[in-house]
Amino acid sequence: MKFNREKTVERLLLTVAFSAIASLLLIALFIFKEGVPFILKVGPRDFLLSSDWSPQAGKFGIYPMIIASLWITLGAMLIGAPLGVAGAIFLNEFVPRSVMRIVKPTIELLAGIPSVVFGFIGVVVLAPLIRTHLGGPGLSVLAGAIVLGIMVLPTVISISTDAIGAVPNTYREGALALGATRWQAVHMVVLKAARSGIVASIILAMGRAVGETMAVIMVAGNALKIPHSPLDSVRTLTANIAMEMGQATGMHRQALFATGVVLFIVIMILNSIATAAVRRRIGGKGNKK
Amino acid sequence: MSDAKIVVRRLGVFFGQAQSLRWVTMDVPRNRILGIIGPSGSGKTTFLRTLNRLNDLSPDTHIEGEVLLDGQDIHHPNFDVVALRKRIGMVFALPVPLPMSIFDNVVYGARLAGVKRDKWDELVERSLRAAFLWDEVKDRLHTSGMRLSGGQQQRLCLARTLAMEPEVVLLDEPCSGLDPISTAKIEEALTILKAKYTIVLVTNNTKQAARVADDTAFFLMGEMVEHGPTSQIFTVPRDKRTNDYVTGRFG
Amino acid sequence: MRIPPKYTQMIAVAVLAGATLATLAVLLFIIGYVLNKGLPVVSFQFLFSNPEDMGRAGGIFPTLVGSVLLPLLAIAIAMPLGVGTAVYLTEYTRETRATKVIRFGTDCLAGIPSIIFGLFGFIFFVVMLQFGWSLLSGGLTLAIMILPTIIRTSEEAIRAVPHSYREVSFSLGATRWETVMKVVLPNALPGIVTGVMLGIGRCISETAAVIFTAGLALRLPRSVFDSTRTMAVHFYTLAREGISNENAYGTAAVLIIAVLLTNLAAYWLMHRFIARRTK
Numbered sequence: 110m111k112f113n114r115e116k117t118v119e120r121l122l123l124t125v126a127f128s129a130i131a132s133l134l135l136i137a138l139f140i141f142k143e144g145v146p147f148i149l150k151v152g153p154r155d156f157l158l159s160s161d162w163s164p165q166a167g168k169f170g171i172y173p174m175i176i177a178s179l180w181i182t183l184g185a186m187l188i189g190a191p192l193g194v195a196g197a198i199f200l201n202e203f204v205p206r207s208v209m210r211i212v213k214p215t216i217e218l219l220a221g222i223p224s225v226v227f228g229f230i231g232v233v234v235l236a237p238l239i240r241t242h243l244g245g246p247g248l249s250v251l252a253g254a255i256v257l258g259i260m261v262l263p264t265v266i267s268i269s270t271d272a273i274g275a276v277p278n279t280y281r282e283g284a285l286a287l288g289a290t291r292w293q294a295v296h297m298v299v300l301k302a303a304r305s306g307i308v309a310s311i312i313l314a315m316g317r318a319v320g321e322t323m324a325v326i327m328v329a330g331n332a333l334k335i336p337h338s339p340l341d342s343v344r345t346l347t348a349n350i351a352m353e354m355g356q357a358t359g360m361h362r363q364a365l366f367a368t369g370v371v372l373f374i375v376i377m378i379l380n381s382i383a384t385a386a387v388r389r390r391i392g393g394k395g396n397k398k
Numbered sequence: 399m400s401d402a403k404i405v406v407r408r409l410g411v412f413f414g415q416a417q418s419l420r421w422v423t424m425d426v427p428r429n430r431i432l433g434i435i436g437p438s439g440s441g442k443t444t445f446l447r448t449l450n451r452l453n454d455l456s457p458d459t460h461i462e463g464e465v466l467l468d469g470q471d472i473h474h475p476n477f478d479v480v481a482l483r484k485r486i487g488m489v490f491a492l493p494v495p496l497p498m499s500i501f502d503n504v505v506y507g508a509r510l511a512g513v514k515r516d517k518w519d520e521l522v523e524r525s526l527r528a529a530f531l532w533d534e535v536k537d538r539l540h541t542s543g544m545r546l547s548g549g550q551q552q553r554l555c556l557a558r559t560l561a562m563e564p565e566v567v568l569l570d571e572p573c574s575g576l577d578p579i580s581t582a583k584i585e586e587a588l589t590i591l592k593a594k595y596t597i598v599l600v601t602n603n604t605k606q607a608a609r610v611a612d613d614t615a616f617f618l619m620g621e622m623v624e625h626g627p628t629s630q631i632f633t634v635p636r637d638k639r640t641n642d643y644v645t646g647r648f649g
Numbered sequence: 650m651r652i653p654p655k656y657t658q659m660i661a662v663a664v665l666a667g668a669t670l671a672t673l674a675v676l677l678f679i680i681g682y683v684l685n686k687g688l689p690v691v692s693f694q695f696l697f698s699n700p701e702d703m704g705r706a707g708g709i710f711p712t713l714v715g716s717v718l719l720p721l722l723a724i725a726i727a728m729p730l731g732v733g734t735a736v737y738l739t740e741y742t743r744e745t746r747a748t749k750v751i752r753f754g755t756d757c758l759a760g761i762p763s764i765i766f767g768l769f770g771f772i773f774f775v776v777m778l779q780f781g782w783s784l785l786s787g788g789l790t791l792a793i794m795i796l797p798t799i800i801r802t803s804e805e806a807i808r809a810v811p812h813s814y815r816e817v818s819f820s821l822g823a824t825r826w827e828t829v830m831k832v833v834l835p836n837a838l839p840g841i842v843t844g845v846m847l848g849i850g851r852c853i854s855e856t857a858a859v860i861f862t863a864g865l866a867l868r869l870p871r872s873v874f875d876s877t878r879t880m881a882v883h884f885y886t887l888a889r890e891g892i893s894n895e896n897a898y899g900t901a902a903v904l905i906i907a908v909l910l911t912n913l914a915a916y917w918l919m920h921r922f923i924a925r926r927t928k
Contacts (some may be wrong), residue, residue, distance in 0.1 A: 112478070118826045119741055125733035129800060130754025132793045136761065136769045143772055195668035203662050212673070214916055219676035221912045223854035225885045226901050230679050232888070259679075262672050292658035313760075320762020322857040323885060347764050351857060354771070369768045373761070380760040452820060457743055484822035494813045497836060507821030510831075555817075562821060 140373055143366035156367060162333055164353070169364040171371070173335045177250070177343035178319060180336055181329060184254025185261060185318045190311045192258070193265025197307070200266070201273040202295050213270060220263030228327030231256040236328065245340030246330055253329035253343070257321055261314035268313060272306020273299060305386045312383040316376045322347040346372055403428040403566060403596040404449060408463035411444050413456065418444045421463065422622040424615060426566075431588060431597040433611025433628065435604050436643070440617040442600045446568050449598065450486040451479050467566075484511055487559035491571040493551035495543035500535055503543045503554055507562045521561055528591060529557035530583045549580025556587065566596045574602065585610050604644055608632055616640045680905060687902025690895055696903065700867055704883065705893045709900055711869045715784075715877035716907065718870065719863060720852035722788030723795060724845055730792070731799025732834075732841060739807045740829055759797035766794050767861035775862060782864030782876040790862045791855060795848035802847065806840020806922070807833060839922035846915035850908050856881045880904045 148156055151169055159170025196216075200209045231252050240247030276299050284294035300307070330342025331352065344352075350365045350372075357365055402425035411419035419441045426432050426449075434442045447453045448465060451472060465472050472482055484507070496503050504522045505513070513521065522539065526532040531553040535546070543554055552572055559567060569588075573581040588597055588610055601607050607614050608628060615625035616639075624637045635641045642648055698708035734751065742748055770790030780786045810833050818828040834841075856879075864876030865886065878886075880900055887897040 112480075115824050115826055122733050122737040122741060125730055126737040126751050127754075128730045129734060129758055129796055130751055132796065133754045133758050133761075135773065136758075136765065136793075139769055139772050139777075140765060192668045192672055195665045196672050199662075199665035199669045203665060212669075216672065216676065218909065218912050218916070219680065221850050221854065221908045222676070222679060223856065223881050223884075223904055223908065225854075225856050225881055225888070226683060226905060227679065229884070229888050229897070229901065230682060233894075234682065259675055262676075266672070290654045290658045292661045293654055296661075316760055317762070320764065322762070322764040327885075327889060347762070347857075350764055350768065351860075354768070354861060366768060366772070369765055373765055376760060376762060377757065380757070384756065450820060452816065455816065455819060480822055480824055483820055488820040490813070490817065490820075492813065494811075494817045496814060496817060496832060506818070506831075507823065510821070510823050510827055558821065 137373070140366060140369050143363055144370035145367070147360065147363035147367045148370065151364075151367075156364075157371070160335060162349075164357070164361040164364065167360065169360075169367075171346065171349070171368055173333060174344055174346045174349050174368070175371075176335050177329070178345040178347070180250050180339075181253040181257060181325060181343070181345055182315055182318045184250060184339070185257035186311060186315055188255060188258030189261040189265055189314060189318075193262050193310070193314070194269050194307055196262070196266045197269035197273055198295060198300070201270055202291065202299070209270075213267070216263050216266055220260075220267075224260065224321060224324045225327070227256055227260050228324035231324065231328035239340070243340060245338075246342050248328055248330035248342055249340045250329065250336050250343050251339040253325050253345070254339070256324050256328050257318045260321065260324060261318050264314045264317060265310045268310030269303070269307045272303040272310065275306065276302040309383040309386040312379055312386065316379040316383070319379070320347060320372065320376055322351050326351055401428060402426055403468065405466040405469075406463070407466075409445075409448065409465060410462040411441075411448055411453065412460050412462075414458045418620055419448070420620045424622060424625050426596060426598060427613060428596050429592055429594075430612040431592050431599055431610055433607035433614040434598065434600045434617060435602075435607050435614060436617035436623075437648070438602070439619070441620040442617050443570055444620075445617065445622075446488075446570050446598060446600050449566070449568055450483050450488055452483075452488065454479065484562050485564050486566040486568060487562050487564035488568045489552070489555050489559055489570065489572050491574050493548060493555050493575075495546065495551050495554055497542070497544060499540045500543045500546070500554060501539040504558050504561045506558060511562065522557075525557040525561040526554075528560050528587065529553040530587045531557055547580075549576045549583065552576060552580065553584065553587070556584065560591075564595065566598065567591065569597070569599045571600055571602055573606065581606075604632075604646075616643060618643070680909075683898065683901045683905055687898035687900075687905075690899030691902055695899055700883075703892060704867070704887050704896055706896075709880060709883060709896070709903070711867055712878050712880045712883040712900070713903070714869055715863070716853055716879040716881070716904075718784060719787050719791060719859065719877065719879055720849045722784060722873070723791035723852050724848060726788060726792035727796050727799050727848060728845060731796050731844075732803045734800050735803035735807055736829055736834075738804055740825060740833065755797045755800050758793070759801075761794075763794065763855055763857040766790055766858040770858060770862035781874065782862065782866075783874045784863060784870055784877050785873040787859050787863030787877070788873070790858050791852045794855070794858060795851055798848050798851065799841075799844050802844025803837070803841045806837035806844070809840065810836045839918050843915045843919045843922065846911050846918065850911040850915070853879070853904070853908050853911065854881055855879075856885050860885075880907070 156169060156171060158172050160172045161168040161170045200212060235255060236247035236252050239249060239252055280298050280302055281294050284298045325345050326348045329345060329348065331344040331348055332342035333344055336343045346368050350368050354365055404426035406422055406424050409419060409422045410417060422445060436442050448461065453459045461473060496506060501522055504525050505518050508521055523532060526535065531550060534550060546554060573584055591597065599611060611628045613625065614628045614631040616623045616631065618639055624635065624640050631640060632644050635644065695708045696713060697710050699710055701707035738748055738751065770786055774780045774786035774789050775782055814832050815828055818832045859879055860882055865878050865882065866876035867878055870877040881904055884897055884900040884904055887893055887900060
C-alpha cells in the first residue's frame with residue numbers, strides 16, 4: 110500500500126519538474142504566435158531596417174530602436190564591464206577574505222534596488238548634470254548607458270568574482286614562486302585562467318542590459334529617431350513595447366509582440382553564448398593537466 | 399544448515415561492470431554473532447549492505463545468486479524492501495545521529511512503522527537500556543542527539559536500530575572511531591543481545607572478532623575465503639591466507 | 650623607460666581599489682539619496698491611509714497591500730513547484746537526458762527579461778484565460794519568473810544534506826518520500842527559505858511584468874480577480890506622470906527598505922544555515 114503511494118508521489122513530482130520547461134515553451138509559443146505572423150506579413154527587411162515607426166499609418170519599422178538598444182547596451186558595457194571586472198579582481202586578490210565576505214554580499218544586496226529607482230535617480234540627478242555640462246536634453250543615450258552600466262555592475266562583479274575565485278591557488282603560488290608581484294600573478298596567470306568566466310559574466314550582463322525596460326524608459330528620452338551622438342534622446346526596443354502596449358490593438362499590438370520576438374531571440378543567443386563559455390571553462394579545465 | 403537465519407548462495411555483486419563480491423556462499427546462523435574480518439576493500443561492507451539491500455541506493459548495481467531470509471529470497475521483485483529493512487537493522491561505521499532529539503532519534507523508525515504514540519516512552523527506555531545508554535541520557539531525552547559524545551552517539555544509533563525490533567542487526571565497523579571504554583560497552587551489549595537477535599559484525603579489528611564473535615568469516619579481495627567457528631578460524635584455519643591475516647602477516 | 654613591477658602593482662591596485670570604491674559609492678549614494686528625500690515623507694499615515702487625487706496626496710496603503718499580496722501569491726505557486734522540482738532532480742533520478750532538459754528550461758527561463766514576462770502574462774492570463782488585470786494574472790506571471798530562483802536555491806540546499814542522513818533513514822525502514830519529508834526537507838529548509846526570500850525581493854521590485862498583468866487600480870483588492878497596484882508600479886506612475894515628486898520619493902523609500910529587508914533576511918538565514926552545517 111505504501112508502495113502505491115510512493116509511485117504516485119514519484120509521478121506527481123515528475124510532472125511538477127517539467128513545469129519550468131513547460132512555462133518556457135508556453136512563453137515562447139505565445140510570443141512567437143503573436144509576433145511571427147506579423148513579421149512574415151510585413152517582411153523582415155521592412156520590419157528590421159525601416160526607420161518609419163508610425164502605427165497609425167500602418168508603418169512598423171524598428172530600425173531606430175535597434176540602433177538605440179545597441180548603443181545603450183554597448184555604452185553600458187563600456188562602463189559596467191571594466192568597473193565590474195576591476196572590482197572583482199580587487200575583491201578577490203587584494204583584499205582580505207573577511208572584507209570580501211562583507212563587501213560582496215553588500216554589493217549584491219544593493220543590486221536588489223528596483224530598476225525604477227535607478228531610472229528615477231537617473232532622471233533627477235544624472236540627466237540635469239548631462240544637460241548642464243554637456244548639452245542636449247539630458248535624457249539621452251549617455252544617461253541610459255550610465256544608469257544601465259551601474260545596474261549591471263553587480264552581475265559582472267558577482268559572476269567574475271566566482272570565476273576568479275575558482276582559479277586554483279596553485280596557479281597563483283606558482284607565479285609568485287617565480288618572483289612575480291601579486292599584480293603580475295593576477296594579470297599574467299589568474300585572469301587568463303578565469304577568462305571564460307569573466308567573459309560569460311559580461312555577456313550575461315549584456316543580456317540583462319538589452320532586456321532592461323523601466324530604467325531606460327525614464328532616462329533615455331524616448332525620441333523616435335536614430336541617434337547621431339550620445340547626447341541624443343532615443344527609444345529602445347524594450348521602451349517601445351512598454352510605452353505603446355497599453356493602447357495598442359490589432360496590427361499595432363502584433364508589431365509590439367514582433368519586437369518581443371526579436372528581443373527574445375537576441376537574449377537567448379547571448380545567454381547561450383555565455384553558458385557555452387562557462388561550460389568550455391569547466392570542460393577545458395578538466396582536459397588540461 | 400537450513401536452520402540458518404540468512405542463507406547466501408553464490409552471491410555476486412556488481413557495480414556497473416566491476417564485480418565487488420565473488421560468488422559468496424555461506425550461512426548466517428541464528429542467534430549468534432557472526433564476525434566478518436578482512437583487509438580494507440575486501441567486500442565486507444558490500445556484503446553487509448547486500449543483506450538489507452542498502453546497495454540498491456547506489457547507481458548501477460545488480461546481483462546474481464540468492465540471499466534468503468528465513469527461506470525467502472529478498473531480491474524477489476515482490477519482496478517488500480521497506481519491510482526488509484525493518485527486519486534487518488544496521489549500525490554504520492560513523493555514528494550518524496539524525497539532527498533531532500535523542501527521543502526522536504530512537505522512535506524515528508518505529509514511528510514510521512506505525513507504532514502507536516502511547517508505546518513510545520516504554521520503547522525508548524527499553525532500547526536505550528539494551529544499548530547501555532539509558533542511565534547516561536535518561537534525564538535529557540529531549541536534547542539534541544548531536545550533542546552526545548562519539549561513543550554515546552554510536553550507542554544511540556544502536557538503540558535506534560533496536561527500537562525497530564528487528565530480527566537481525568548488522569554492524570559495520572561500529573567501534574572504529576571509539577575509545578576503548580565505549581567499545582567495551584558496545585561489545586558487552588552485543589553479547590547480551592545475541593540471545594534475541596542474529597548479529598553480523600564487520601570489523602577491521604581481528605581481536606574484536608576474537609573477543610566477541612561466535613563464528614567468523616574471512617573476506618579477501620571480494621572473495622569469502624573461509625568461515626567457521628571463531629576458535630577454529632583463529633587457531634587452525636584451513637586456508638593459508640586466513641592464517642597469514644589472523645597472525646598479522648598482512649593487513 | 651620601464652617602470653619597476655613594484656610600481657605597476659601600486660598603480661594597478663590603486664586603480665582597482667578606486668573602481669571598487671566608486672561602485673560602492675554610487676550604489677550607496679543612490680540609496681542614501683532616496684532615503685534622504687523620501688524618509689521625511691514616510692509616516693504611519695503615509696503607510697496606512699489611502700491615496701487621494703490619484704496619488705497627489707494621501708498615503709500608499711493599497712499599494713502596500715498589493716506589494717504584500719502579489720509576492721505572497723507568487724510564492725504560494727512557485728514554492729511547491731520549485732521545491733518539488735528540486736526534490737525530483739536530487740532524490741528521484743540520476744542525471745539523464747530528461748534532467749538535462751529540465752535544467753536547460755530552468756536556465757533559459759532565468760534569462761528572460763521582465764518585459765517579455767509582461768507580454769506573455771498579458772496575452773495568456775489577462776486576455777486568453779480571461780483573468781483580466783488581476784492579482785491572479787500578476788501572481789501567476791511572477792511565479793513563473795521566480796521559479797528558476799526557487800529551483801536553484803532549493804536544489805543546492807537539498808544537496809547539502811549529508812548523504813548519511815538518507816542512508817540512516819532508509820536503513821530504518823523509511824520509504825523515499827518519508828525520508829524526504831522527515832529528514833531531507835527539514836534540514837534543507839533554511840536554504841529553501843533563503844531562495845523564497847530572494848524571490849519575494851524580486852517580486853517587490855518588479856515593475857514591467859506587473860503593470861501588464863496586475864494593472865493599475867488604486868483600490869484595495871477584494872478578490873484575486875481584482876486589479877491591484879504595487880508600490881513599484883505606483884512609484885513609477887507618480888514619477889513618470891509627474892504627479893508628485895514628494896510622494897514618489899516616499900514610495901521609493903518604503904520600496905527600497907522593503908527590498909533591503911527581505912534580501913538581508915535571506916542573507917542572514919543563509920549564514921545561519923552555513924553555520925549550522927559546519928557545527
